[in-house]
Amino acid sequence: MIVLTNITQLVLMILSVGLFVSTLEYIKKIQIFAPNGLLSWNVMQLNWGQQDQKTFLKPLFKLFSQSGLATLFVIRCLLLVGLVFFQLQSVFGWILISLLAVSLLTSSLITRYGSDGSDQMSMLIVITLVLCHLPGLASPRLADIGLWFIGLQACLSYSVAGIAKLASAEWRASTAIRDVFSTKTYGSQKASMFLQKYPAANGFLCWNVMIMETLFPLCLFLPWPYAMIFLIWGFTFHFFTAVIMGLNSFFWAFMATYPALYFINHQMPWHLF
Template identity: 80%
Template sequence: MLIIGLLFFPLQTTTGWILISLLGISLLVASFITYYGSDGSDQMSMLIVITLILCHMPDLAGSKLREVGLWFIGLQACLSYTVAGIAKLVSSEWRSGTAVRDVFSTKAYGSKQASQFLQKYPAANGFLCWNVIIMETLFPLCLFLPWEYAMVFLIWGFIFHFFTALIMGLNSFFWAFMATYPAIYLINHEMPWHLF
């Protein structure tokens, strides 16, 4: 309901700021009462909401503060991808090309069909593992590349999170990380120089 309200009241308005603040409070309360630990999508969602609350406070937030908040969100997303990519790079399971199959074989995040497919085609498992390692590690390049090349990383991220949601049921990762892509777009378009 709060998110629907934000469609009608921009964050720059007092009502919009109250709605995003209520959303932040509800996320905070949910994080305290949930039985299970939070994951990266919960942390990213909380970070985005807190940044929006702080950067859109009535009478305090100017356009420069809002821009700093968007830069923070975009840079945090790139950092999250890179840290995840480096963590996978140092993991022998990811480097050997077995990690994706192993995850799909679990009860919590598994998919019988995906697991069977990767058992039958081990090369696909290796491809998926290295695809994730490379794209996550190099993701910050999207800030510096010309937009037509930077879009490759954002399209990859969309596909990655979409299929993660579809196969593993991790829907919140899709929404949390897609919410950072407009900030990445802004940073890319405000960069004073690009690599090419």
């Protein structure tokens, strides 16, 4: 029997690990938010017009300073630790995750150019959990809807990414992964040399990613033993992406959706086979 509370808590715990790691990374490289840093507020505030800068942006100057953001990230770490001890279904647990959502939304104003799909997925999960566990309105039905939304969003993300790759000439020509591994930002010399030595591996990896991403929503309908093939593939894909390309935030953000996928699969009244 599936316990809804346990599934929701597992989603939160996996996501919390990822957010804790990424927040520690921000603390370690806090100098990028210095006045002459890559994500300096002196530059990021230019996203808004001059009139806006004279009104609501000025109070953010101190918050988005190097020391202000360091404080915000430390507070976020404390919130994440607190969520380990307080259930999301409790009032205090809901307050903690609500404050976590506020911290994520606030920092997104200055990290928008350094964010990626994992940040969007993390934000989506946190806000969904906040809305679906609102004290006084929370119910098993609403929590159920939240898990469905998270799981379907994960499937949509995979499928859209797969279709976009199928439309790409570089991916169909089986050169995309090799080219990415050859870059300085996301590359790996060992992986690049391996793919140059074994060209057939390029085709296998490219088409494997395209097909599995495109067909990923099947994990909702197939009997669980077969659905696990997609989840094991996803785990392996994100794990090696984290190891080789350094995109560890994607691993935790998408692994957090897998309990929801498990929940949806077991809620299906029928399967394709």
